[in-house]
Amino acid sequence: MDQSKKKAAAAEPFWRKPLEELTRAEWEALCDGCGRCCLVKLEDEDTGRIYFTDIACKLLDCGACRCRDYPRRQKKVPDCMKLDLATLDDIPWLPPTCAYRLRRIGRDLPDWHPLVSGDPDSVHKAGVSVRGRVKAVEGDVEDDALMDHVVAWPGRWPAGAKRPSARGAQTKNPK
Helix, strand or coil: CCHHHHHHHHHCCHHHCCHHHCCHHHHHHCCCCCCHHHEEEEECCCCCCEEEEEEECCCEECCCCEECCHHHHHHHCCCCCCCCHHHHCCCCCCCCCCHHHHHHCCCCCCCCCHHHHCCCCHHHHCCCCCCCCCCEECCCCCHHHHHHHEECHHHCCCCCCCCCCCCCCCCCCCC
8 A cells, every 4th residue: 555545544534444444442432322222122023023112221321321331231131232243234123323333334424423523422412312211221111011112213313313424335235
């Protein structure tokens, strides 16, 4: 690679690199802190359809929209999914706003993403996060009442939140 190409590559933000080239720290930094993936989801056993609820994982700090015990989350919540390159394409319920999902399909990060805006609260200001939208924490709702908490918004792009461009295409297409 000649010097001008090296400089151009170095000037690009890390999140535009192919996901396969990200360091562990860069991978973790892609998370925008919306908390949507930390909502309890229900799966229809007959159809496989996934339904989001407005019930948070017991480890989710609903104000900060971050896990209270991220390093030990899988020990405390056995069905917590580890998102990495090996599992990314196999998790059908990632919200449409998810940076991992966006980068996998060749989209850039949206303007409200904290890496782009430089403001960790921009995800909340844009109405993308679960802040103020969680109605209960898992364990506080009886199993027979879970269907009463099904909501559509976590699986949709928020009204008024700008969609990202198609820059920085990845090498692998989604399933």
